[in-house]
Amino acid sequence: MVKLVRSLRGQLLMWLMIPLGLLLGFNIWQTIDASKELANVAYDRTLQASVRTIAERVTIDETGVHVDIPAAALEMFESQFQDRVYYSVTLNTGKQLTGYANLPSPPKTIRPTPQSPIIFFDAIYRGEEVRFAVFQRPLFAGKHMVATVQVGETLSSRTALANQIVWDAVRDQLWMMALAAFFVAIGIHRGLQPLLRLRDKIQRREEGELYPFNEEKVQSELKPLVGSLNQTMRRLQSELDARQRFIADASHQLRTPLTLLYTQAELALRATEPASMQASLIELHQSTKQTVRLANQLLSLSRAEPDSVQHLEFTPLDLTTFARELTAEFATAARSKQIDLGFEGDETASIEGNSLLLHEMISNLLDNAIHYTPNRGLVTVAVKVDPYHILLQVSDSGPGIPASERERVFERFYRILGTKETGCGLGLAIVKECAQAHRATISLSKAEEGGLKVAVRFPKIDA
Structure with missing residues (x-):
């Protein structure tokens, strides 16, 4: 019982911690994606402010197009991680006004819209991952001229911020998981208290004390x-x-x-x-x-005891065939007393039976009939079928049993007073136990031959 309780506690903790662990892993996976999104949103605002600030400083006059990049447009990127910032300002004519040459172009699948005039994309530049923002500003000159401002920043700050968000979330979730595990352990311990008390009651019992527990006083x-x-x-x-x-x-x-x-x-x-x-x-x-x-x-x-019978197997069998074959085995014993042993019954009689118990029952009936029937007597075994039952009868021409004694002869070791026979009084007791094991009824009456007729009535099954 102790091992059972410990095993049950361990299994409950295991089956509760496994879902918590899976939930933690799923949350971490979602948190990683969410943290990258949050970091991009935060730093994309800086990129957005930078390209707009630079775009506002692009001017055009009679001498040409000029750009004056304010220091604040690039200083806003300064951080402890020393990210590198790349920028350029070009005209739609192909002329580059300032900045780094050969910056990556945005994918053709990304196009600005009136609601989102600034587009963002990731690319590799100079061997590093860089997040770029691109903004196009019309200059409204004589010719339709557009200035394209592109600013990019390496991802160190974004990665650090995303990692910090993930760590903070994981730390909080680990604390919550530890707290949940603590309360779950307390709950399991308290929930197992009734089982532990039951264990203690079982351990306090002496050997052989098998009286039942009071089911009304347990949870x-x-x-x-x-x-x-x-x-x-x-x-x-x-x-x-x-x-x-x-x-x-x-x-x-x-x-x-x-x-x-x-x-x-x-x-x-x-x-x-x-x-x-x-x-x-x-x-x-x-x-x-x-x-x-x-x-x-x-x-x-x-x-034939009920507690032994419940472990036996009962299968469909033909009682007519079974009884006929067993009757033939007693022919030698009947011949030694010149007893006319006969069998009646040809119709199939299907019952749910156990061959061992049926053998004991019929053997005891035949043994008693032959034993108590005098020489040159008559013993008949018959199997009859009606719509609902199978009837097994064993009749003899012996002295029979008085009506007043017919109930008591089924008691163990009971013998009729005054009898000189040497039987031990168990034969009919065995027959009764075997009959009850087959859900059959047994009755005693006077046989037509003058002796005893034993009738066992079995419930019928479909053949």
Whole structure:
């Protein structure tokens, strides 16, 4: 439970920090673009002011076109990064009035408009990236003359400003992310407190304490978990109870047969006469046979317990074919008592069944019928189909069971008072458990042959 809580806390933090990290990365990417845009806007205003200032100082008179560049038009670019400034003033006639020669021309795709008479573009000049601004001013001379003023500045100041904006934004976002992570960690810790208290309750329990938790006293978020824990503990308790019942039943029922086996073995060892020794060995053999049968039935009963059945696989099968083949296996036992063993049923009878449990059920019914039917008697197995059910019947011509005892014979180790038979009282208990595992009902009645008729009614499925 401790590892579960730690793992859950770590996973919650991880799954919360991953989106925060992705969000931070996305914000940084957007901030970088935004910072470049902001830096361009800020410094483009300086370029714009510079080209307008220079353009205003371009004059024309009878002696020609003159330009007087004021110092302020270039000094406004001075910064700690010592960016280089390039400028030129040319006429549309191709004459350059002043400035640097061969400055890059703006792309043909960029044209000034009445709303934006100044155009901006980036270019490489003298091996450096330079941001240029271009402004054309008509001079209104006799000839239609236009002066083109172009000013460019290297990008050191812009890059520094953009980097500063990015760093400030990232620093603030990192602080916010750290603060968010802190509060998220506190929230997770507080949110896991109910789970931690549940962990402490589980750790304080002694070994074997499997009583359920009170689901009414836990937070609504933990009710599904507590419900699952309770279900698991109930299942474990049920399995432990079944195991303890089996151990108790086995120890109680095997104590006497094992003692008898030991006594008979002692008598056989002490016998000196071959006849006496032979008689002791015959009794020992018979007792061993009964003990083996008892042990097998105890194991069969354990397999038929509800907690064991829920782990078994139930598949569609034909009960007619299954019962016919199993009946044939008891032909030898019936022949030894000259019992007429028959089977009735040809129609397909589809049920959802487990072959192991069905084998135990039908085997016990046949074993009881043959065991209690006298020599030259009659035992009949029948499978019948009606619109809603599959009926398995085992009838015999034995002594039967009185009506007053028919409910009690399904109890474990119960034997009818006054009987001289050596059964251990588990056969019908096993049959009942197997029937219930198949959602079938079982009933006892008097057979037409005069003995007992056991009827097991299965729910029918489509073939």
